[in-house]
Amino acid sequence: MEPEDVTFELEKVYKKIGVIFKQAKAIAIYPEGTQTTSKPFVLIEYTGRDFPGKKENVEYDYLINATGPKLNFEATPGLGPDKNSLSVCSASHAKQAAQELKKTIENMKKGKNAVFLVGTGHGQATCQGAAFEYAFI
């Protein structure tokens, strides 16, 4: 499958359940407000089609910060799609890995042997499951 087959815009999904969705990145958190407001807020910058670059303060009662993992290729010298290994940890990485796998399979069909090494970065990497899945697939 291509990335377009497995990705979709979130706004419509949230609209259905009455949640206000803002396509933006959080730049700073002000848990105690500022000199002009005592309410806590998050400074965001819009990244979607509608108002790219526009900044806004979004006040909150409760904040859940769920920005996901940071891919830490730097923890292992030589690791990473820009260096000596491939990754399946984002849609664009997975697409690149699939293209390389396809090329290798083509070469194997022509009689060339290939050795595959599948693994995770280092002892504290939390996504070993994906590596096992990939090996078994």
Ligand SMILES: Cc1cc2nc3c(=O)[nH]c(=O)nc-3n(C[C@H](O)[C@H](O)[C@H](O)COP(=O)(O)OP(=O)(O)OC[C@H]3O[C@@H](n4cnc5c(N)ncnc54)[C@H](O)[C@@H]3O)c2cc1C
């Ligand atoms: C190849 C692969 C296979 C996996 N298979 C499984 C599986 O089979 N079962 C399973 O349970 N888990 C699986 N996982 C793990 C699972 O995908 C993650 O644990 C889960 O997606 C984490 O969810 P999350 O909401 O915490 O973070 P994410 O899904 O990473 O979401 C974080 C979001 O925050 C956004 N964000 C980051 N910074 C900012 C910012 N400053 N402002 C605004 N937004 C921001 C990101 O763009 C992203 O959309 C797999 C992961 C991979 C890579």
